[in-house]
Amino acid sequence: MDRTPGFPASGFKCDTVDENVCHSNEYKMSDMKRFLMEPTHDNTAVDSFLGLGMETMGLSSTMDEFSHAFDFSFLPDYGGLDSCTTQDVEAGLKFQILDGFLDEVEEVEDIYASHDLSSTSNHILPETEDMKKVSELEDGGPYGNISFHSESYSPGISGSTGLSEWSKETVPHAESQNVSREKLKDSLDSNESEDDKKPLSTFIGSWAKRSRNRKKNFPNTAYRRLDSSGERMSYDFRPRKGPIKKYMHTSTENTFPDDQLTSSESEDDISVRKTSRTRSDRRKHQRMWTVDEVMTLVDGISHFGVGKWTDIKNNFFQSATHRTPVDIRDKWRNLLKASYNAGEAEERRKSSSRPMPKDILHRVRELASRHPSPFSRSSCLVYDSSRSQSTSKKKKKRS
DNA sequence: CTTAGGG
DNA sequence: CCCTAAG
Structure with a gap:
């Protein structure tokens, strides 16, 4: 100061x-x-x-x-x-x-208040004071709040990522930005001119929301899943023919990618009710992992180590009501698998409609090399686990 | 309660 | 994503 x-x-x-x-x-x-x-x-x-x-x-x-x-x-x-x-x-x-x-937002302060800067600080390790400042800035400032380029991920994050890099780019993009943007959307929902300020993808989401809202008169929870359907592009969804098609064939129609982090309870109620008793009670709601989330995950793993899922969740996914530690672990597992698959068949990665960004791929491999995984060809020795435990498990090697 | 593993 | 066993 x-x-x-x-x-x-x-x-x-x-x-x-x-x-x-x-x-x-x-x-x-x-x-x-x-x-x-x-x-x-x-x-x-x-x-x-x-x-x-x-x-x-x-x-x-x-x-x-x-x-x-x-x-x-x-x-x-x-x-x-x-x-x-x-x-x-x-x-x-x-x-x-x-x-x-936010000229249509009643209280700008509310944005800040609801933003929970403390959670942002949790993203940063205690010993890094400067980064905390930076993160708070990006988080609380208009830059971190309203920037809509959510699809973008920082290319400079790859490899030996500096701490300042992930604190400035990854965390605000993945976490807090969603909260504030959702809050912003909340305030703008009552206004018709909201679409004028949003990119096309968001407009599509709003359009779908509105058309859906005409049929069902849910207050403000039912459509929220649709609200951000096109807002964020995740490399994680499967190939799809049309832009909305992927929602149609999911049989439960409740697998809309949704980064709204508030009022998840009511939302869950609705989704559960919709798909209740039909079939496949599992996977009631799938939320696609965004690139930013994955980068946050990688950062968290690089800081806490593989296996510290609760720490990662509390420090990097604080504001994400979904993404339980188990989810994070599962995602990491999938990332590992994907990384090794990509290593074997580079072409498949490219032909995929959702190619994993090279930055993430490299970082995943980097971490995978530190932490042996069952997907690794070389390091996993299941048959010999009883004999030599040192080869099967080589816990975190972080400094 | 957290983690690991299988489904 | 869900469920469950094991620590």
Whole structure:
């Protein structure tokens, strides 16, 4: 929380962020603030940005640079706009952006409150204080909240991932972003203009939700499964002919990928009731694992080790009401299998409609090499398990 | 309660 | 994903 005293505070004596932005030309920008003066980020860009005139993708990239150009490690005390330091101005700006973005949300504070920043902190190991700050920033800030590029995963995560990498990219994408976005959707559901601000995939989901809502008059739980059907693309679903087809042939029609993390109880009730007593009581609800979730899982395993499923769940999947430790373990098992299958037949991986991202594949193999698994060709020696236990189990080798 | 394994 | 045995 070190303020930057060198910044010319003369021009920043204004209360509102709009003034700051609009008059940014008058300021002698310090090197930290050069962002605002760059041609690609001039006032018009910022203005349209504030006025929701920017496309979501453009916004995303802008916010990316935005958050990278500034050091927002101060975010936790964004409330103090009275002291005109650079951090405060930036904080106000961020807040203003969020406010404009959620102009139909009644309470912006609610977003923050419901976001449960503490859970985000749990994603970070205690010894890494800086990362905690970064994560809180990305999580609580508008960048982490409203960025819709959920399909994207950071390519730089592969291999020897730095801690800062996963804390900044993986965790917010996989976890908290979903919560906040769901919350945001909640607030916007009552408004008809919600589709204007969402990408096409989300629009499809909303459309399906609405059409479904016409038939069944469930309050706000039944359609929620459909709500985010097209929102996130998981590499994990099986090949399908049409975009919605995969839901039709699932016989229980309740296997909609759903990253809404709230009110899971009522949702479960409905899904259970729908598929009750028919057949295949198992697999009542399948929730596709998103790429972000898988990356979070890999990160968690790399930090806690294979077998520490509860730790991984509590620290990396805190906000995910689903994803029990068993689910996480099962997913890891499937990942291992998939990784080895991909190793044998690289072509099958490519021909698959859901090719596992190479980054994840590499990381899975990396971890698999550390932790022997029954799917490994070389390391699994079941027949000799009674004799030499050292070869069968070689627990975590993390430092 | 957590984990491992099979279904 | 679910279920269950074993620690």
